[in-house]
Amino acid sequence: MHSFIHTKNGVQLSSPAYQTVQQERENQVSKPIQIRLLSEQETAKLMNTIRFNFLSPTRCISCGNTSGFERQVFWIGGVPKAEQNSDSIHELIAYHLKKSHGVESVFFKTQHNKFYVDSAKCKRCASTMIEFDIEFSDEVLA
Ligand SMILES: [Zn+2]
Numbered sequence: 618m619h620s621f622i623h624t625k626n627g628v629q630l631s632s633p634a635y636q637t638v639q640q641e642r643e644n645q646v647s648k649p650i651q652i653r654l655l656s657e658q659e660t661a662k663l664m665n666t667i668r669f670n671f672l673s674p675t676r677c678i679s680c681g682n683t684s685g686f687e688r689q690v691f692w693i694g695g696v697p698k699a700e701q702n703s704d705s706i707h708e709l710i711a712y713h714l715k716k717s718h719g720v721e722s723v724f725f726k727t728q729h730n731k732f733y734v735d736s737a738k739c740k741r742c743a744s745t746m747i748e749f750d751i752e753f754s755d756e757v758l759a
Contacts, residue, residue: 668728687738689736711734720745
């Protein structure tokens, strides 16, 4: 995790703004970012929350399948609220998930002050390049 942060920093040394952000992060004795795949039970619980499930898997980009997705949700720790919308943090986490979990396509969500990454796997072809979209169910419209 840390070696990746430093590599990235090295690439962007020419940007003073970026250096300042990075410096502040280091000064905070920044906690390492933690990533944990939620259990099936924890995932099922979150899926019952309309707000969390508002954006959900609709189509497999690889095979065109539109139903039957295995949901993979990761809990992310060690990212302060102010950084949870940061593109560089998103890139860093997406990169890590791709490398360590083979997840190609991720969506960042917050729920009850917790920070999550939502992703899905196609049950037909096992691809993780899945399109997510907003699904209007009766519950949401009610
Ligand atoms: Zn597929």
